Amino acid sequence: TKRKLWGGRFTGSTDPLMHEFNQSLKYDKRMYAADVKGSIAFSKALLKAGIVTAEEQAELTRGLKLVEQEWAENKFVIQADDEDIHTANERRLSEIIGKDIGGKLHTGRSRNDQVATDMRIWLMDETAAAEENLKNLLSVMVSRAENEMDPILPGYTHLQRAQPVRWSHFLLSHASAFTTDLNRLREMVPRISVLPLGSAALAGNPYGLDRELLREELGFQSIGENSMHAVADRDFVVEWLQWASLMMIHMSRLAEDLIIYSSAEFGFVTLSDAYSTGSSIMPQKKNPDSCELLRGKSGRVFGQMAGFMMSLKGIPSTYNKDLQEDKEPLFDAVDTVSAALRIAEGVIATLTVNSDKMAAALSMDLLATDVADYLVRKGVPFRETHHISGRSVALAEAKQCQISDLSMAEWKDLSEHFTEDIADVFNFETSVEKRNAIGGPARAMIQRQVDIARQRIAGK
Ligand code: ARG
Numbered sequence: 001t002k003r004k005l006w007g008g009r010f011t012g013s014t015d016p017l018m019h020e021f022n023q024s025l026k027y028d029k030r031m032y033a034a035d036v037k038g039s040i041a042f043s044k045a046l047l048k049a050g051i052v053t054a055e056e057q058a059e060l061t062r063g064l065k066l067v068e069q070e071w072a073e074n075k076f077v078i079q080a081d082d083e084d085i086h087t088a089n090e091r092r093l094s095e096i097i098g099k100d101i102g103g104k105l106h107t108g109r110s111r112n113d114q115v116a117t118d119m120r121i122w123l124m125d126e127t128a129a130a131e132e133n134l135k136n137l138l139s140v141m142v143s144r145a146e147n148e149m150d151p152i153l154p155g156y157t158h159l160q161r162a163q164p165v166r167w168s169h170f171l172l173s174h175a176s177a178f179t180t181d182l183n184r185l186r187e188m189v190p191r192i193s194v195l196p197l198g199s200a201a202l203a204g205n206p207y208g209l210d211r212e213l214l215r216e217e218l219g220f221q222s223i224g225e226n227s228m229h230a231v232a233d234r235d236f237v238v239e240w241l242q243w244a245s246l247m248m249i250h251m252s253r254l255a256e257d258l259i260i261y262s263s264a265e266f267g268f269v270t271l272s273d274a275y276s277t278g279s280s281i282m283p284q285k286k287n288p289d290s291c292e293l294l295r296g297k298s299g300r301v302f303g304q305m306a307g308f309m310m311s312l313k314g315i316p317s318t319y320n321k322d323l324q325e326d327k328e329p330l331f332d333a334v335d336t337v338s339a340a341l342r343i344a345e346g347v348i349a350t351l352t353v354n355s356d357k358m359a360a361a362l363s364m365d366l367l368a369t370d371v372a373d374y375l376v377r378k379g380v381p382f383r384e385t386h387h388i389s390g391r392s393v394a395l396a397e398a399k400q401c402q403i404s405d406l407s408m409a410e411w412k413d414l415s416e417h418f419t420e421d422i423a424d425v426f427n428f429e430t431s432v433e434k435r436n437a438i439g440g441p442a443r444a445m446i447q448r449q450v451d452i453a454r455q456r457i458a459g460k
Pocket of ligand 1: 028084112321324
């Protein structure tokens with residue numbers, strides 16, 4: 001077909017299924033604004049290189065803005081032969097301003113440097129949006145942690161009750177992972193912001209196009225220094241997918257905790273109705289579907305990353321059509337991350353903390369470490385105190401009572417170092433407040449975490 005932009009050397013037409021197989025417009029049309037932005041900047045480089053006149057450049061800009069407007073207003077009419085967003089926009093541009101001027105736009109440019117540029121422009125905007133969503137989630141977590149320092153719940157290792165911690169401390173443990181994700185996201189930006197435009201197909205352009213002008217116009221931080229690499233490089237896509245995979249794993253672990261904690265057996269939190277669903281058969285059910293989806297979608301994002309990395313493996317130098325497979329995984333991951341962050345924010349903002357249920361789960365054996373610490377302060381070596389405290393737990397278990405119910409005579413039997421003040425150990429608030437080294441669950445250290453998290457959110 002002669003109507004394709006590259007149709008000159010062809011006599012036969014494309015197999016319809018092949019056309020469909022090759023066509024990326026159905027998903028890459030979402031980059032229409034990035035494509036127009038890149039083209040307007042490119043027209044300015046063409047003007048500076050003397051390829052187009054000032055009038056022609058103005059006409060290109062006018063036409064490109066109309067093309068963008070058609071997309072924005074959902075009026076762009078896709079033609080059967082439109083292959084991708086780049087060919088569709090160029091075809092429409094020439095219809096609007098005429099082939100004589102429209103046909104000059106692609107001078108010294110290839111879809112290879114064009115698509116790589118568009119992807120980076122698009123992803124920079126999406127990265128800024130992801131940063132906003134992540135900051136909003138973190139802000140909610142940090143505010144709840146600051147405002148709800150009183151509730152104390154069991155902290156778990158091996159999903160066995162271990163030691164008492166504040167609810168705030170638990171919440172901030174997850175926020176800590178997200179804060180690091182926020183830093184990682186910000187650190188990726190300089191590597192996304194590398195300009196391919198000017199590299200043309202693979203061998204650069206012979207028109208002396210001013211790439212510094214292009215960089216400036218498009219707000220990139222740096223310029224791709226090797227034209228072959230610039231058109232082949234999709235590391236920024238891989239890195240974003242890897243970032244998203246790790247962030248979603250953190251999301252999944254938070255979700256898993258909330259699923260467990262919202263079960264009747266734990267009951268530490270109640271998810272709001274807004275983020276729960278019911279059962280079609282069991283009228284009593286209120287299911288934590290929001291958290292289950294957050295957990296489930298982490299697998300989906302990881303799959304996009306793994307799938308795209310497999311697509312990249314073994315591609316020979318520079319551009320090959322395999323690289324078109326970068327879009328669907330990235331778009332899907334970006335959309336999934338956007339939804340997940342906003343849902344998680346809502347879940348955290350609206351859940352109810354059941355401090356009575358948390359308190360009820362605090363059994364005195366959670367203070368066995370504190371009993372050992374008590375003896376340490378009386379000069380007994382920790383290894384020995386650990387053993388003595390363990391025997392107090394065994395004794396209480398045998399007697400089917402709590403360790404705090406043991407008599408003074410029984411304590412004395414375990415160690416001569418126990419005196420009446422052992423009773424003071426059996427207080428969860430005191431236990432938590434004693435852990436006041438940096439990073440601990442004492443109130444002051446939680447406030448410290450809150451303050452530091454707020455600085456990180458603000459980018460300080
Ligand atoms: N739609 C293509 C992609 O997404 C654009 C680049 C096509 N280049 C080419 N030489 N066929 O990768």
